[in-house]
Amino acid sequence: MKEMKDELKQIIRSVKMYMETERLCGIEDFFVQPLSYQRTLEQLEQEVSGCRQCPLYKSRKNPVFGQGNQKAQLVFVGEAPGRDEDEQGQPFVGRAGELLTRIIQAMGFKRQDVYICNVLKCRPPENRNPLPTEIFACRGYLLAQLDIIKPKVICCMGKFACHVLLGEDVSISKVRGKFHDYNGVKLMPTFHPAYLLRNPGAKGLVWQDMQKVMTELKK
Ligand code: URA
Ligand code: URA
Numbered sequence: 134m135k136e137m138k139d140e141l142k143q144i145i146r147s148v149k150m151y152m153e154t155e156r157l158c159g160i161e162d163f164f165v166q167p168l169s170y171q172r173t174l175e176q177l178e179q180e181v182s183g184c185r186q187c188p189l190y191k192s193r194k195n196p197v198f199g200q201g202n203q204k205a206q207l208v209f210v211g212e213a214p215g216r217d218e219d220e221q222g223q224p225f226v227g228r229a230g231e232l233l234t235r236i237i238q239a240m241g242f243k244r245q246d247v248y249i250c251n252v253l254k255c256r257p258p259e260n261r262n263p264l265p266t267e268i269f270a271c272r273g274y275l276l277a278q279l280d281i282i283k284p285k286v287i288c289c290m291g292k293f294a295c296h297v298l299l300g301e302d303v304s305i306s307k308v309r310g311k312f313h314d315y316n317g318v319k320l321m322p323t324f325h326p327a328y329l330l331r332n333p334g335a336k337g338l339v340w341q342d343m344q345k346v347m348t349e350l351k352k
């Protein structure tokens with residue numbers, strides 16, 4: 134108890150000293166951002182375009198923020214931009230992207246009806262897996278995107294999106310096929326389209342998962 138009081142006193146003293154120094158430098162007002170301050174997707178994209186929170190900004194050609202309907206009921210979350218995405222600044226435009234587009238169309242949507250983004254906004258060199266430090270640096274952008282869009286259903290594709298949104302490192306085979314809760318939003322984990330290109334036998338399982346999503350969205 135005494136230790137806590139001493140620590141508090143010390144904190145108050147250093148804040149006073151800090152403010153006194155600011156005052157001596159001519160600064161008279163402090164602006165505190167209200168806790169409820171909510172950025173728009175455009176503001177967030179602007180932040181991402183100048184982001185230097187991890188070293189991937191050095192090798193990226195373009196950050197890939199996300200694409201689609203800002204009021205989408207359905208959001209797809211992948212892993213990270215690949216070569217084509219890095220070139221074009223848009224998510225899922227390469228081979229895996231073509232497959233994702235076909236899945237979206239088979240569900241009765243157009244690409245522009247839904248929203249598509251990734252855990253990482255910048256391309257890892259040689260398409261290696263995202264590093265934990267990169268995910269830590271970047272995940273706030275994804276969580277803010279989901280918070281702004283407020284979809285009814287989120288489909289997380291592949292190990293990394295599932296890990297970030299479920300909050301634990303899980304095996305996709307174990308968690309896919311049923312809805313999980315993400316802050317009150319229905320979360321459907323499924324295989325990544327790039328995995329389906331290598332393992333076409335798993336397409337049927339993904340289609341089962343997407344049918345559950347369609348039922349939830351009354352498609
Ligand atoms: N793979 C991903 O995870 N995201 C993309 O945008 C493209 C390929
Ligand atoms: N392992 C992955 O990393 N992704 C998948 O989609 C399936 C297995």
